[in-house]
Amino acid sequence: MWKLSGFVRTLKRFYSSRTIFALSSGQGKCGVAVIRISGPKSGEALKKLTNMKNMPEPRLANLRSIRNPITQEILDKGLVLWFPGPKSFTGEDSFELHVHGGLAVINSILNALGTIDNVRAAEAGEFTKKAFHNGKLDLTEVEGLADLLQAETEAQRKQAFLQTQGSLSRFYNNWKEILVKCVAHIEAHIDFDETETLDLGILLGVARDVKKLRDEIENHLKDGRKGETLRNGVKTVILGEPNVGKSSLLNLLCQRPAAIVTPIEGTTRDILEVTLNIGGYPLVLADTAGLRLKTDDLVEKEGIKRALSMYEQADLILLLTGADKYSLWLEKNPESTFQDYLQNYVESLKLSNFLDKKNFIVVLNKTDLLPNFDGEENLIPISCKTEQGVTNLVENITGELKKLCGEPSKEHPSMNQIRHRQNLINCLENLDLFLKYVGKTEDFNGDMVLLAEYLRKSLKSLGKLVGTVTNEQLLDVIFGDFCIGK
Ligand SMILES: Nc1nc2c(ncn2[C@@H]2O[C@H](COP(=O)(O)OP(=O)(O)O)[C@@H](O)[C@H]2O)c(=O)[nH]1
Ligand SMILES: [Mg+2]
Numbered sequence: 157m158w159k160l161s162g163f164v165r166t167l168k169r170f171y172s173s174r175t176i177f178a179l180s181s182g183q184g185k186c187g188v189a190v191i192r193i194s195g196p197k198s199g200e201a202l203k204k205l206t207n208m209k210n211m212p213e214p215r216l217a218n219l220r221s222i223r224n225p226i227t228q229e230i231l232d233k234g235l236v237l238w239f240p241g242p243k244s245f246t247g248e249d250s251f252e253l254h255v256h257g258g259l260a261v262i263n264s265i266l267n268a269l270g271t272i273d274n275v276r277a278a279e280a281g282e283f284t285k286k287a288f289h290n291g292k293l294d295l296t297e298v299e300g301l302a303d304l305l306q307a308e309t310e311a312q313r314k315q316a317f318l319q320t321q322g323s324l325s326r327f328y329n330n331w332k333e334i335l336v337k338c339v340a341h342i343e344a345h346i347d348f349d350e351t352e353t354l355d356l357g358i359l360l361g362v363a364r365d366v367k368k369l370r371d372e373i374e375n376h377l378k379d380g381r382k383g384e385t386l387r388n389g390v391k392t393v394i395l396g397e398p399n400v401g402k403s404s405l406l407n408l409l410c411q412r413p414a415a416i417v418t419p420i421e422g423t424t425r426d427i428l429e430v431t432l433n434i435g436g437y438p439l440v441l442a443d444t445a446g447l448r449l450k451t452d453d454l455v456e457k458e459g460i461k462r463a464l465s466m467y468e469q470a471d472l473i474l475l476l477t478g479a480d481k482y483s484l485w486l487e488k489n490p491e492s493t494f495q496d497y498l499q500n501y502v503e504s505l506k507l508s509n510f511l512d513k514k515n516f517i518v519v520l521n522k523t524d525l526l527p528n529f530d531g532e533e534n535l536i537p538i539s540c541k542t543e544q545g546v547t548n549l550v551e552n553i554t555g556e557l558k559k560l561c562g563e564p565s566k567e568h569p570s571m572n573q574i575r576h577r578q579n580l581i582n583c584l585e586n587l588d589l590f591l592k593y594v595g596k597t598e599d600f601n602g603d604m605v606l607l608a609e610y611l612r613k614s615l616k617s618l619g620k621l622v623g624t625v626t627n628e629q630l631l632d633v634i635f636g637d638f639c640i641g642k
Pocket of ligand 2: 403404415416417423424444446562
């Protein structure tokens with residue numbers, strides 16, 4: 157055990173010994189650029205760049221000339237902000253320069269910083285890595301920060317922001333504390349109770365806590381689909397027979413002619429994907445080849461195969477049909493309902509078990525061709541041509557997205573990465589092994605050492621989740637997601 161903490165200490169020393177700098181604002185010309193410096197040499201670097209005798213007041217902006225420390229040439233005039241550790245993002249001494257955002261200005265200042273001994277350019281995510289090693293952020297908060305930088309919609313921003321504020325980490329640390337107590341109770345028993353009879357009361361209490369915890373984790377895992385779906389975007393596929401207006405609908409929803417629309421059947425072959433923001437939720441919308449059974453065209457056949465495979469993977473399905481086709485069918489089958497038509501339609505498209513799927517919206521397009529259409533339950537009438545009904549469709553899609561992604565909240569944060577899922581499943585498995593081994597607690601006479609081992613393994617999974625148990629490979633993956641300067 158202490159070998160590991162020795163390793164962590166070495167790592168910490170390694171990371172905190174370096175002083176790094178980077179452009180933290182975006183690349184390219186801009187009004188103001190922010191350059192960040194962090195590490196033990198920060199104070200010295202600041203003095204060298206500004207010729208200040210004393211350190212400026214912490215966290216207050218100072219307007220200063222910024223110089224090349226060797227030539228003393230003034231490179232720009234800008235704001236200097238001094239953040240002495242530990243009250244800084246990284247937990248170390250650090251400062252920011254807010255300078256003019258021209259490329260030559262930025263380069264001259266980065267070059268000037270590079271002339272200072274033991275100060276070097278940062279790698280991607282290195283500032284955040286320092287913050288992690290200095291205990292400013294745990295691993296789920298680091299991931300939240302990476303997601304916050306990537307977030308494209310309001311709901312994603314909310315989930316990521318809450319995570320940076322410790323919504324998940326509070327959850328997991330609370331579970332960790334419960335488990336630590338359970339382990340302590342069992343281990344105390346092993347240490348002191350070798351000869352005496354087992355205190356069943358203690359074991360009963362621990363088993364009860366473990367049972368409650370495993371149920372909570374199981375619930376959290378179920379709910380986690382929502383967080384994952386929100387983080388990755390809701391995979392949505394438009395399906396239907398050829399020429400019902402699938403590509404027209406995609407174009408309408410993304411407000412640009414992304415897909416080719418023609419009256420020729422079989423126009424769309426490849427899957428065409430666009431990412432949209434609908435009601436603050438991320439929608440990854442796929443247009444597909446029209447489903448028809450009889451085609452000799454090899455390319456179209458492959459397109460249909462791909463459409464059917466999207467059908468299997470999608471979170472949400474928009475099933476499209478045409479008002480012209482529906483009215484023809486009504487003429488032939490005057491007694492039937494839309495439900496009958498739908499049944500027949502999905503069978504003819506070979507969409508197996510469609511009506512058993514939970515998340516689909518049936519859309520009747522081209523209602524402009526059917527002026528007397530009264531509407532039906534469970535179907536959204538639209539016309540891509542006149543745009544009638546599209547607002548209603550978007551509202552319905554938003555409703556589905558809310559169901560699929562949930563509404564991020566501090567009280568019920570959702571796990572949202574495979575890494576979270578794996579560690580929680582490992583934790584759950586060991587808790588279940590514990591409970592199985594305890595069996596009927598009233599007549600337990602098994603091995604306490606083994607029990608403690610199961611709990612310790614679950615605890616280790618939670619440790620991996622928040623980052624108290626870690627390895628460099630995993631950290632490289634997580635911090636590799638950041639850009640330089642963060
Ligand atoms: N009248 C009418 N025609 C439409 C409507 N939506 C699409 N179309 C036409 O139907 C044809 C097929 O459209 P397209 O989007 O390519 O269908 P897809 O094969 O399902 O992708 C094109 O000629 C479109 O202009 C609509 O709402 N009303
Ligand atoms: Mg098409």
